[in-house]
Amino acid sequence: MTRKLANRLSLMTLGFLTICTATFAHHGTAGVYDFTHRITTKATVTEYIWANPHVQIYFSLKNDKGEAQTWGVETASPGNMLASGWTKRTFKVGDEISVSFVPAKGDRPFGICPRFVLADGQVLGSSRCALGGNGVVVSTLPVKPGYATVAVEMPKDDNKRPPSEQEQ
């Protein structure tokens, strides 16, 4: 085994530890999100905020009535997202994506635990959301009413994450 490979293994391990910790370190927002539904659809990126306390991605999508809506999703801090293979350049305004996420309760247009498919096919995020009590597998949740006909298929979760900056 080379030293380079050993270093890669070290960083991957730390990355996993970071991800697990980041997930559990998130505030208990049980009251904010509806962990019994998901929205999975095509969207266009309108804004990407790479900042504390949470990296946010805003995108426009259409509901079943054809109405355009702007939604936002929060992830973790930039540091934790770096370890998961994200960078400040991961998204650009205008990027065409597919996204699956847990929406907020009521009509607030934001969500959590997103999973993305980028235009180049890269997949970011996992179907597993550690929040919502004992955690949920987002892909198994029913689609939120009003977003059924615009729902799309997402690739199967292979539990892999892109390498972090340090691993490249």
Add this chain to the structure above:
Amino acid sequence: MRSRFIGVSAVIVALASSAAFAQNARQGRAPAPAASNQPFDPHDLSGFWDITNIGRAPGALNETSNNRPPMTPWGLEKFHKAKTGYDGKQLSYKVYDDEKEWNDPILWCDPTGFPRIMWHPTPPGMRFAQTGDEVIQFFENNRVWRDIWTDGRKLPGDDADSRWYGYAVGHWEGDTFVVNSNNFIDSTWLDQYGSPHSDEMTVEERYRRIDHDHLEMVLNITDPKTYTGTWKGDKKIFQLVDKPARSPFNDLREDICVWSEAKSFFDRMELKGQGGLQIKK
């Protein structure tokens, strides 16, 4: 020699990795770290240290330890005012689903304080550097540092200004570096569950480098105004890393809480409902 080191490193990495996932899947503690055969100076604490899950018992919360002693009436009254959404199980008084009620001071960028910065918001991100008269402990969270003076000076008395991160002095007992701290500003939380403390709190940390790649720490909190006994910490194991996990520049990230960013986030996400984030003192 070199290839044996690489092999041993890989074993340590594999053990640490399996420990992280085994914690939730199995009963019993994660295995002890495989010893690194590389020579080391036990009085050398320098380097970047990432906390691990090695030795962490199932159900152990991300904090000093689950064994928080009972509180005094003064402590309880303070504790009951803390409102957060984190569920610390037996350590929590109430869990508030409605984020509009939360009053965790780090939400509006008050300093995290010590020892909370060791566990939360993210486990550091911690680096030791040593000079002739002190050990400096650097943290990723808010880019703060602690001076741990080793020049023989005594801790200040009660008249000294209290500090967010207190005052610290250190000395060696054999191969164990013992740190004593006092005079902490009492408005910080000891953890994300709202555990309180007074300005009479003192903290003792004992660090011991157990092999080239691992540092063991035990942290105890004594605060008779708040707790009826010493809050004894679990043994924590840190791993020496070439590069801290979250920076591409081989350094600690600049993870500074910026009020304008926090407010912008909460306003955009409407997490605080009408009127945005309200600072509650």
